[in-house]
Amino acid sequence: MSGHEGQGGPVSGHEGQGGPVSGHEGQGGPVSGHEGQGGPVSGRNGRMRAHDGGPQPGPAAGGRATSAPIVGRAEEPTIFELSSPGRRAWSLRATGVPDWPAEELVPAEHLRPEPVEVAELSERDLVGHMTRLTHRQYSVDLGAYPLGSCTMKYNPKLCDEASALPGFTRVHPAAPEAVAQGWLGLLGELEGALCAITGMHAATLQPPAGASGELTGLLLMRAWHTERGNPRSKVVIPDSAHGTNPASVTLGGYETVTVPSDERGCVDLAALREVLDEEVAGIMLTNPNTLGLFEEDIVEIAAAVHEVGGLLYYDGANLNAILGVTRPGDMGFDIVHMNLHKTFAVPHGGGGPGAGPVAVSERLAPYLPGPRSVRDDSGAWRWETPARSIGRVHGWHGNALALVRAYAYIVACGGDGLRRVAEAAVLNANWIRHRLRGHYDVPYDRPCMHECVVAAQTLKRDRGVRALDVAKRLLDEGFHSPTVYFPLIVPEALMIEPTETESPETLAALAEAFIRIAEEAGEADAEAPRGTPVRRVDEARAARRLIPTFDARPPA
Amino acid sequence: MxxxxxxxxxxxEGMLADLGLGSVDELFAVVPAALRLAGGLDLPAGRSEADTLEHLGALAGRNRADLVCFAGAGAYDHDIPAVVRHLALRSEFVTAYTPYQPEVAQGVLQALFEYQTLLARLTGMEVANASLYDGATATVEAVNLAVAAIGRPSVWLSQGVHPSWRAVVHTFAAGTGHDVVEVPLGPAGVTAWPAGVGEGSAPAAVVVQQPNHLGRLEDVGAAVALARTHGALSVVAADPVSAGLLRTPGELGADIAVGEGQPFGTALSFGGPYLGLFASRLEHVRRLPGRLVGETVDVDGRRAYVTTLRTREQDIRREKASSNVCTNQTLIAVAFAVHLAWLGTTGLRELALRCARGTRYAREALLAIDGVEPLGDGPVLREFAVRTPVPAATLVERMVEEGFLAGVPLEPEYDPDGRGLLVAVTERRTAAEIDRYAATFEKVVR
Known part of the structure; x- marks a missing residue:
């Protein structure tokens, strides 16, 4: 077995951290001119001097790391700079299988002559590196994350525990039904719960994200119409819709028809009626919409769309607002996607994985992707593919462990708890809107649901401070920024979704931060943030001089 | 609860008073009365943490997590080092979202930049995106890119590509209108590409999997050459573990490499969340689906990372987008990078080698059994297919009773009699386990 470096070895100098300056990694290597060569400044915990700025020189074996990301402003080297030839973390189990050489196992024309250059790190260096990266990262567990439309609620830890159970993690997705009854049962139960919550008949759990759910829904729409002789050509979306909606419409093979919002911020019913005809396959709606407003005319909208034979698609991005209060199925929707990572406590993972199940009314159930887990008369669960299924939308059964988390959350909350979620989410958003009125523009000033949209139009006009500046200033106040410049119909928009898991005290602190920013608004805001691991980032340069990998860095 | x-x-009460409201119900006054759910949701009442976990534990207990796994087919039973769980599951990674504010997201951004670099090296490509959902959807995105770039709707898809991945390509082709042509495997279990094809049906993409679904090593160079003949892009679905031993798709001239990233950092997990790998040549970067992290500097000139070429993305391109990907699999990508970094340069090669050794050892043992024949005879690396004397599904059922997940029964397209079985061997499988597996196999098919 390999001896792990830095683990129980006789080496005295702690790598990189912890000791006096001597013995830090890389010393003794053939390296010259690597960063920090001005002489490391020793200090408590062997902290190195923070870099003065500018891109660092090219790779230097065993590049020096420092714990300064948490105490100062040092850059963190990449694993490629931390790499030092011969160092390793890995060990693999003893198998007793004959150790045939590669040349006997792989035909010469396929065999690569040299190993792939990954990186060569001790386990300690790898752990240090990744830990320091986490210190450069904001997260829900750290503080409030009022990122509108994303529902960055606190995710209870019991869900992590549930999804880590070996009985779930150690099951192959092609295992026979008989040895995966727990999994099939969970998926079946979750489908039932999601249908109860949305008022729908059946669901697919395969879509791994909201956008995938949208496209699945559009393909369901296409299959439905195709079987009735005409797939139709257009899908209607409001001008306040998420950008993903029109993108999904295009990939579903449809043309987007945009309907304007009226002065209340809702779908303009008259304008909608004008665009409806027999070429309209359906409409995609978010309710409450992206302004955080409930589409009060939803029953009339549904009737108008159904009258021309169209279907109603519910974008579940904002489902958190209506849990236990009202259901898309009761509003007349035919297809509903849910973002389990928003509404049902699947953590967002720095950008994913999520899960985007799609539930449908009874008439659309035969078209759902398959297989689905269904219970037979004996009580056993088995896979079944619906009769006129559109096919698979995922290689296996969707983001299964994310589905475990959502199921655990629903079980723990129960019907009563879910209703309380919606109540507190709506209460928090209205309270923030109320507090910020008079300090920010409130373009559609009426009771909102789970999020509110305010704007920095006046700040921009009077003091030259844009929504972006407000967002950056908020980082210095210790909060994550809201969503900015969305929805597109509100100039200088700041879309705030506090979620139900933030306490009134946190909300008050957030509101005070917003208000302080408005009161102090001025030229200096262009300099914000100041206290973050890096300051405002040159996005234009990133696009102009593209460096998509470490190997694409220009030579030092 | x-x-x-x-x-x-x-x-x-205090907050309602601030709003001038008397009750929580008044918050929902905008919801038409007819739509309000009377009597609440038809779900059980909430439960305590302990009760919830007991319930979930009981469900987990109804799965056989103890089977010695010889199943693969795109989901592999590798050892996962402790560092993966301890680092990738740190809550700073787990509970962040898309790095829209780079000043407070350098952790995720740098981890993704390192992931992109590792994937580019594994595939021999110049750029890699920040992840897609899984191997199947990554293949769909590659096809979409090729069709958009070449401007033809036809796609040639080898039947050596995972059947479920092909199924997903077909599903999404219903929306995009792509004409997907499947190219069958020859008797040796590798793709039998057509020699000559009329002008009209020239493809935009030629898609091959390496190793293919039967575990066989494909001639990737031939697929690349075929694509070039037709002015098409070549797409290689490459296994990241095999990358430790095989020439890269990039070296062999491929335009796009996709794959399933599960083998690094992700347990079997009943199929998800997995990781869609996507890398390409630099010339395709403006059509790259999903997010891309680039290096830049902040206003003080310090190195920093940011999502870049954002104008490619769906939220900006809207109806002009060629991909609708938004949420991706960042956390799984971080786990992938941690596992790969832990293996390092030497560990990756050793891992691939051990899988290949175990595969050879197991294949020789099974083929020594009376009545077991190779299915697609020729070089394999980490997985192989056999034809068994009994239906494969029956064999798998019987082997479960002996404590084994014997493999994955193959679709009828590979063996119309249902006797095809796909067997995978990872570095977890010891010679003793393989010996016992072969002995049980022999007993069961007799």
């Missing part, structure tokens, strides 16, 4: 809401009744 509370729904994990911190508010006390007093808090709620």
């Amino acid at each position: 509370t729904g994990f809401v911190p508010h006390t009744d007093t808090d709620i």
Whole structure:
């Protein structure tokens, strides 16, 4: 077995951290001119001097790391700079299988002559590196994350525990039904719960994200119409819709028809009626919409769309607002996607994985992707593919462990708890809107649901401070920024979704931060943030001089 | 239960008073009365943490997690080092979202930049995106890119590509209108590409999997050459573990490399969340689906990372987008990078080698059994297919009773009699386990 470096070895100098300056990694290597060569400044915990700025020189074996990301402003080297030839973390189990050489196992024309250059790190260096990266990262567990439309609620830890159970993690997705009854049962139960919550008949759990759910829904729409002789050509979306909606419409093979919002911020019913005809396959709606407003005319909208034979698609991005209060199925929707990572406590993972199940009314159930887990008369669960299924939308059964988390959350909350979620989410958003009125523009000033949209139009006009500046200033106040410049119909928009898991005290602190920013608004805001691991980032340069990998860095 | 809401009744009363409201119900006055759910959701009442976990534990207990796994087919039973769980599951990674504010997201951004670099090296490509959902959807995105770039709707898809991945390509082709042509395997279990094809049906993409679904090593160079003949892009679905031993798709001239990233950092997990790998040549970067992280500097000139070429993305391109990907699999990509970094340069090669050794050892043992024949005879690396004397599904059922997940029964397209079985061997499988597996196999097919 390999001896792990830095683990129980006789080496005295702690790598990189912890000791006096001597013995830090890389010393003794053939390296010259690597960063920090001005002489490391020793200090408590062997902290190195923070870099003065500018891109660092090219790779230097065993590049020096420092714990300064948490105490100062040092850059963190990449694993490629931390790499030092011969160092390793890995060990693999003893198998007793004959150790045939590669040349006997792989035909010469396929065999690569040299190993792939990954990186060569001790386990300690790898752990240090990744830990320091986490210190450069904001997260829900750290503080409030009022990122509108994303529902960055606190995710209870019991869900992590549930999804880590070996009985779930150690099951192959092609295992026979008989040895995966727990999994099939969970998926079946979750489908039932999601249908109860949305008022729908059946669901697919395969879509791994909201956008995938949208496209699945559009393909369901296409299959439905195709079987009735005409797939139709257009899908209607409001001008306040998420950008993903029109993108999904295009990939579903449809043309987007945009309907304007009226002065209340809702779908303009008259304008909608004008665009409806027999070429309209359906409409995609978010309710409450992206302004955080409930589409009060939803029953009339549904009737108008159904009258021309169209279907109603519910974008579940904002489902958190209506849990236990009202259901898309009761509003007349035919297809509903849910973002389990928003509404049902699947953590967002720095950008994913999520899960985007799609539930449908009874008439659309035969078209759902398959297989689905269904219970037979004996009580056993088995896979079944619906009769006129559109096919698979995922290689296996969707983001299964994310589905475990959502199921655990629903079980723990129960019907009563879910209703309380919606109540507190709506209460928090209205309270923030109320507090910020008079300090920010409130373009559609009426009771909102789970999020509110305010704007920095006046700040921009009077003091030259844009929504972006407000967002950056908020980082210095210790909060994550809201969503900015969305929805597109509100100039200088700041879309705030506090979620139900933030306490009134946190909300008050957030509101005070917003208000302080408005009161102090001025030229200096262009300099914000100041206290973050890096300051405002040159996005234009990133696009102009593209460096998509470490190997694409220009030579030092 | 509370729904994990911190508010006390007093808090709620106070906040309602601030809003001039008398009750929580008034918050929902905008919802038409006819739509309000009377009597609440038809779900059981909430449960305590302990009760919930007991319930979930009981479900987990109804799965056989103890089977010695010889199943693969795109989901592999590798050892996962402790560092993966301890680092990738740190809550700073787990509970962040898309790095829209780079000043407070350098952790995720740098981890993704390192992931992109590792994937580019593994595939021999110049750029890699920040992840897609899984191997199947990554293949769909590659096809979409090729069709958009070449401007033809036809796609040639080898039947050596995972059947479920092909199924997903077909599903999404219903929306995009792509004409997907499947190219069958020859008797040796590798793709039998057509020699000559009329002008009209020239493809935009030629898609091959390496190793293919039967575990066979494909001639990737031939697929690349075929694509070039037709002015098409070549797409290689490459296994990241095999990358430790095989020439890269990039070296062999491929335009796009996709794959399933599960083998690094992700347990079997009943099929998800997995990781869609996507890398390409630099010339395709403006059509790259999903997010891309680039290096830049901040206003003080310090190195920093940011999502870049954002104008490619769906939220900006809207109806002009060629991909609708938004949420991706960042956390799984971080786990992938941690596992790969832990293996390092030497560990990756050793891992691939051990899988290949175990595969050879197991294949020789099974082929020594009377009546077991190779299915697609020729070089394999980490997985192989056999034809068994009994239906493969029956064999798998019987082997479960002996404590093994014997493999994955192959679709009829590979063996119309249902006797095809796909067997995978990872570095977890010891010679003793393989010996016992072969002995049981022999007993079961007799």
